[in-house]
Amino acid sequence: MTDIRKLQVQGVHHITLTGADRQTSIDFWEGTLGMPFIFEQPNLDSPGENHLYFDPGDGRLITIFTNEDRTPDRRRTPTDPGCVHHLAFAVSEATFAQAETRLKARGIGYTGPKDRGFMDSIYFKDPLGFLIELACYRFTPPEGCRHADVMIRAHRLRVERGDHHIDRVHLADAIEALVEERHASLSADRSARNPY
Template sequence: MEHTPEHDVTAEKPDSPVHTIGTDHMTVMGGDAASTLAFYRDLLGMPLVLEQPNLDAPELTHLFFDTGDGRILTFFVGENRSPRPYRGAGNVHHLAFSIAPEEFDDTKNALRAADYGFNEFDRGAFHSLYTQDPTGLVIELVVEKYDFPPERRGEVLALAHEKRVEDGSGFVDDEHMQAALEELGLDSEPRFEGDAPTGTGV
């Protein structure tokens, strides 16, 4: 599978009038509060750090969860709400969260015990589980295969992209990641190795 990039890919900041410095929070139109708490707090372990009315629609409750690194995921919830995600343009396809390599098997067991189905795939640059939250929104749980500083992730991925284009490959795989890490003077030994197909997600 070969894919020729159509756009410039680089870790350099663009010449733009605004430069974001990180993700503050993401907000999702959720279902009911109980199932949202059961999945995100009680199963995935995200602390509920703030609850208040939705300031634009007070009949809804606004729940704030810490995803693990201080970045926040919020939901607008209410009773008798069972939205189904719509995957058209401008809508959320899935949310992805990082999990520790040593907790990968425990995470699969916890999903099974809570009756959440999942698919497991090797994505080349990382390894993922895909499941769905109670509203049907696709949730990806990601294990980074390589250990490098998070602030250098864009740099690593951009160089791995360059390596895969030179190689004529359709997607970034382990050899591209390892070559990029070596060139950048970072540890190229995988800290996680799983056995799964490349697949196509949920």
């Protein structure tokens, strides 16, 4: 019998997309989404292509294979099984509040904002027809927790209560439970009380 073990991942290292020409990629990823253009070299697996690297803000990378013989095609990229449907990027509430105005100023069509219960989203296509989402969480995790910690707890509460989707009440109750579990208190009774 074979000893089967997981290949445990620890996060996204980078995502690579096939782009058109170099300048279109720079204009979109840096000039529209604000990702610093940090590195460039030939595509080591395909000599006719260039490989551009952008920093999406969390220290990981978005990379683009470019070729000066390719031109942008704004038709929607395929969504067949096995294809990437869209990429979602985290933005602050301040940036999200400006997203519609800034997309309109560029003449970029969009869908949203959409209420996702635990976050707000707005969608638009890049110059090659690839769907991009700007996502803004509606909560800040308690100290020492990650967004995923709050999400799994909120999901469990939603399922227990028979609710359709995660909403603000599940997030608030999840955060309260995580604080109670992970942060000590001198009080013997930490239940909700009314001091008035």
